[in-house]
Amino acid sequence: MRLKDTGLSAKELKAIVNKYMVETYERYDFIAERAEGMYIYDEEGNAYLDFYGGVAVNSAGNRNAKVEAAIKDQLGDIVHTFNYPYTIPQALLAKKICDTIGMDKIFYQNSGTEANECMIKMARKYGTDNFGPERYHIITAKNGFHGRTYGAMSATGQTDNAIQMGFKPMLPGFSYAEYNNLEDFASKVTKNTIAIMIEPVQGEGGVHPATQEFIEGLRKLCDDNDMLLLFDEVQTGWGRTGAPMAYMGYGVKPDAVSMAKAMGGGMPIGACCATKKVAKAFTAGTHGSTYGGHALACASAYAAVSEILDNDLSGNAKEMGEYMKEQLAKLPHVKEARGRGLLVGCEYDIPIALEVKHGCLDRMALITAIGDSVNRMIPPLIVTKKQIDELMIIMKAAIADAAEKYEELKLAG
DSSP, rough: OHHHTTTHHHHHHHHHHHHHSSOOOOOOOSSOEEEBBBBEEEOOOOEEEEEEEEHHOOTOOOOOOOHHHHHHHHHHTOSSSOOOSHHHHHHHHHHHHHHHHHHHHHEEEESSSHHHHHHHHHHHHHHHOOOOOOOOOEEBBTOOOOOOOOOOOOOBOOOOOTTTTTTOOOOEEEEEEEETTTHHHHOOTTTEEEEEEOOOOEEETTTEEEHHHHHHHHHHHHHHHHHHEEETTTTTTTTTSSSSSSHHHHHOOEEEEEEGGGGGBBBBOEEEEHHHHHTTTTOOTSOOOOTOHHHHHHHHEEEEEEHHHHTHHHHHHHHHHHHHHHHHHTTTTEEEEETTTEEEOOOOOESOHHHHHHHHHHHEOOOEEEEEEEEEEEETTTTOOHHHHHHHHHHHHHHHHHHHHHHHHTTOO
């Protein structure tokens, strides 16, 4: 739908949002009216260079043609049914995902946080079935992020900010250890511990990739203690880090993995995949979802995953991610450029990330900020060197303005 079709002005539409919607997001002052490829267009037709990617969702590109065609085709057959009859999109997507990533079973959900809830439940049920009800404890990483529902929020190792503050008490049974610190994780293991759950790259935690030694060490720690290794790949999955799933790039297989975002090509869908020994913990009545495995979402996901695999967008993510880090490192005030594939962050030596984000927005480029010192770039995996170069020009100007403003405020006391 375009603004002209509503009979409203941009000002009137924004007023409706302000009046009726519960707002927990910082609104940008434009209406996202359409999108294509690497660009989002506002109500006046202005193009914004998209290094936000729908928060790592639109990995095959905004409004990918094959994804769009798959949705339209499925609309002509069935949109939604209950989960008792077989449906074609569910079956085809399940086979493609499990065969590609080396997992045995899949359970469909509607989002990343639900996928993590499913994985947490599956791990605890596995613990109860195999060792007794006392094996429920899960260790996660400090500064990790696993979602906004209560289980996922309780698993999130950020206890002193808006994610948990005001919502306590959290659910019991979680401990937090320092990311990339194997000794700290080992020290948190108790007789009640059933699993370790981490992101292969901490996105909301400041774009910190796990080291090879850390990932391998966690696998051994879990094996030695009859524990499960769980990977939250809601953001890192499906090409983002330079492999279909991030764990495949490390050569370490988890017992279960969650996914969402890029999986759906823009449609809301998530999933938890697991080995047979873990998945068998779920039996009739132990878990369910009305919309999980939604036919339209599965059709979209099948097309999106196929596009990522068939066009080797993982390979492009790896190549372009390295190029972006090299270019970011050349920008003023950048202390470190880091990441894996096209999950890239740059940390500044002064707290200007929010100002840089807004400066890029003013120059028609979309990036995000994490805290006051880190900007994060998660573009569609179709991005080119030319588009990265364009962003670098914009960021350089935005950094200069932000740094000047910072120095002025500093002098003013």
